Amino acid sequence: MKRQATSAIVGLGFSQLSRQPIGSARTLALDAISAAITDAGLALKDIDGLLINQSGLAPPGSLSLRLQEDAGLGSLRLLSCVEAKGASVLQMVQQAALAIAAGMARNVVCVFADAPLVAEVAGSQSYGKASVLTGIEGWEAQYGMFGPVGAYALLARRYMDVFGVSERQLAGHALACRLWAQDNPQAFLRKPLTLDDYLTARKVVEPFRVLDCAFPINGGAAVVVSAASQARRQASDAARPAVYIHGMGQGHAAAPMLRTAGEDWPTPAALAAETLYRMAGIGPAEVSMFQIYDAFSYCAIAALEDFGLCDHGSGAAFIADGNTAPGGSLPVNTGGGQLSGGYLQGMTPLAEAVIQGRGDGGARQARNDLILVNGSGGRLEYHAALLLSPHAAI
């Protein structure tokens, strides 16, 4: 029996995206909000909800509730800042969908914007703060463990050792994403990338090379979430088809810092997956494509396994064998992802999911019946996921 979605994404908008300083997160957010509302075929007065996410690494207050006034929005029935690291963007969409289903609001804008790249500062330095793993503030900094990259590289290194993964196999995700990016005019890195290019690229925090890390950009993006009934009514007037929300899930757990807590896999994404598949009434075998939050190449390996798309321990081989590349059985990050497309945190995979869901993928369009999207953050403690489809009922 088919299940009807109760909400849909009806608008998608971007600010200018650039490697150069082009304005504050606040101004970029406004541009994205405006673009998304226009794209939805709506007017300012139709918007009754605004959810806001800034980068967890940006200074507090980079985006604030002030955006309501800045954007010229009148009274709102839903307004908040959402913070859950890399899971934030999908959590905004989930909260919008829940509010709509409850009858609290009808058209909710969800926006993310960030301006990490400033003049004279290397991209890596914008993400250079030490993480807290041991549980004591300042502990990691004394060992020079700067940036989220260190924590993820630790995960990847042990995974490679335990499952016998070579650096050639690790290269698979970066290579596959670059192939997809070549057909995405909006992607930042589109030059063909060979295995030799990867192997000779500089290592940043071994086992990661610079090509295993997201490509920072300045910019913002927003989506508009509306009631599915409204999306179907507006279908003939709307500029682009709606993309319906059929499944949602989250999973969170502290990183295991005791032997008794086990290994770092599966991540809590497995919990998000369980909720999502149950809600949508499907299993992993039915997923058409997966838009993965891949701040680091290892994230894609973990996500494929934790969402049941390949066997535990075989994620790297699955990717290296070409299954996620153009022509493969499970397209992943069809816009190039965060490695080649550009790092707009949770908006990178979500925006591509909407583009594909609308059939706007152009040369990179793939089968889009059931689109899985995830977000992850911290050092893979925090996860959210959505199942989207161009079909109102699945």
Next chain:
Amino acid sequence: MIPSMPVCERDAQGRLISAATHMAENFQAFIAQRALRIPRCIKTGAIVALGARRCADGTPLVVEWLPASGRATLHSFVIYRQEYRSTFPVPYNVAMVELDEGLRLVSSVTGIAEALLKIGMDLRADFDSAGRLVFEAAPAQAGQPEQTQGAEY
């Protein structure tokens, strides 16, 4: 600001205990005295993570500070090859070590060529000249006397 003295008291059984609200400062204060001590919940007897603040039953955590054996294995490691701060010239390793007692923490392995770092290798805790807790490759020969673990508190 690391205090010079841990905020602890001896209980009736002579155990060195403190509320977990002092977890971070106490761990650091012991380290500053070249002692590696690890927290154990006095109620359950379980070693707890350094970020823990509640016992498994949800009540406020009170821990006993046990002297660690100093034995550990290398759980994972990375090599920083891109410089983030001039005070940390590359290359250098950052390690996740797993103490014999089960606690995992971030540190660095010293006195060994990076090519010889191997996940699962046996390590021994030590303190470097800057007073940081670091780990060295464990002595390979059987019967070799263990190094004592800095000052006994």
